[in-house]
Amino acid sequence: MDTLAKLRAGQLAGHKRLDLSCGLTEFPTEIFQLADSLEILNLSGNALSSLPDDLHRLTHLRILFCSDNRFTELPECLGQCTQLSMIGFKANRIASVPGTSLPPxxxxxxxxxxxIEHMPEELGQRPLLQKLMLAGNRLQQLPASLANCERLELIRLSANHLHEVPDWLLTLPGLSWLAYAGNPLREDASAHLSADNTPDIDWSQLELEQKLGEGASGIISRAQWSxxxxxxxxxAVKLYKGSITSDGSPLNEMNACIAAGQHPNLIKVLGRVTGHPDNTAGLVMELIDPSFSNLxxxxxxDTCSRDVYAATTRFSADSALRIARGVASAAGHLHAQGICHGDLYAHNILFNAQGDCLLGDFGAACFHAIDDSPHTRALQRIEVRAFGILLGELLERIDSGLSDQQRDRLQDLQQRCIQPDVLARPAFVDITRALG
Known part of the structure; x- marks a missing residue:
């Protein structure tokens, strides 16, 4: 973290990134000394409520973070920043988003x-819009102009006041990752949990050991269950946090994990934690073999909506196809339970060298009706596009064992999965069959 003292002493000249979190109540004018170089400005974790009208003087500014501050309105000065492409104002007090605050x-x-209760129609006049994170607000509807955003690939709408997922949203040709849990919709998680047979596991039976990982929704620890x-x-024990994440409510995630049931390519849920001294919700899950790692x-x-693979990541044909088959099978199983994963990404897949894989992280999972209506099919085919992107990433990294004929067949399948006509994409049952 950079210090204000260094900035004021001129020691940060030429820096492309500046991080300041030091209780600021006003925007330090010394930041303009970096106008010729600054591309990323992070002012999160302060007490700011406004930005200077001439912020556009930072002519190279591409990314601005002002989360965990005291803004009540998205500043209109942002709309004058011609290079600004990524804006983060999470966990403020914003109630108003003027159309003029959205940069071109x-x-x-x-x-x-x-x-936020209302998003401006100007949002649909931003043709480069690719990711839109609106979870945890008070939206009752979306601007119809969003139907023009053909590059929009990820949208988070969980924990709002929406009464429907509009049909036009489900026709967007690029949409691949959609989350809408925690809204007053017909798709209600409680209907799917009525026959829940998940056993309760009392906290007194668990002894936590080392922490295995921590995400936005909770902390996972190794534990002994007696x-x-x-x-x-x-x-493994996951204890959920109570706050809203970028995907939605952690408790919705827990409900989806339970409702998903058992599948060889999903992490097995053993029980629900009860009797925690702080009434913290949690799940007890099967411990994953340490040979597994994130894909x-x-x-x-820079990649925005695309995962980042290590430069050395390569697969044999057998391993890559096992991963593809496992993920397609797991996603098909979820759809049969009335669940869309919502975040089908390589970074949420654990795998080993043999191609065994597990689809995890249900933070964006959503429930849908179990029928064959166009609405349900569209929700499921949006997820098929996410799988198509994953399949393409796997195919790019196969270094042996794939004949030209096999590659052509798989590339044809991949193109059918990502085609712009949402309802023309194959279902996961067809994908699984095509993968052999």
Missing amino acids: QLRWLILTDNG APGQASRSV AALPSF
Whole structure:
């Protein structure tokens, strides 16, 4: 983290990125000293409520983060920043988003966890818009102009006041990752949980060991589970946080994990934590073998909606196809339960060298009706496009064992999965069959 003292002393001249989190109540004018170089400005975790009207003097500014501040309105000065493409104002007090606050090059907008009731029609006049994060607001509807955003690939609408997922949204040719849980919709998680047989596991039976990982929705730890009359066994325990994440509510994630049921390519849920001293919700899950690792890393600022693979990542044909088959089978299973994963990405897939894989992270999962209506088919085929992107990434990294004929057949399948006509994409049952 850069310091204000260094900035004021001129020690940061030429820097392309500046991070300041030091209780600021006003925008430091010394930042303009970096106008010839500054591309990324992070002012998150301060007490700011406004930005200077001449912010456009930062002519190279591409990315601006002002999360966890005190803004009540998205500043109109942002609209004058001609290179600004990524904006993050998570966890403020924003109730108003003027159309003039949206810059022309807008690609990635994060307004999670605010009090927004209305988004302007100008949002649909930003043709480069690719990611839109609006979870945890008070939206009752979306601007119809969003139907013009053909590059929009990811949208987070969870924990709002929406009464429907509009049909026009489901026709967007690029949409691949959609989350809408926690709205007053027909698709209600409680209907799917009525026959829940997940056993309760009392907190007193669990002894936490080392932390295995932490995400936006919770903390996963290795633990020993000592059930009455049984030998102790090693498990993983996920304790959920109560706050809204970029995907939505952690409790919706827990409900989806339970409702998903069992499948060889999903992490097995063993029980629900009860009796936690802080009433924290949690799940006990099967411990994953340490030979498994993430298939890829999260998207970067530059890739926006595409995962980042290590430069050395390569697969044999057998391994890549096993991964593809496993993920397609898991996604098809979820759809049969009335669940869309919502975040079908390589960074949410664990795999080993043999191609065994597990689809995890249900933070964006949503429930839908179990029928064959055009609405349900469209929701499912949006996820098929996400799989098509994944299949393309796997095919790019196969270095042996694939004949020209096999590659042509798989590339044809991949193109059918990502075609712009949403309802013309194949279902996962057809994809699984095509993968052999």
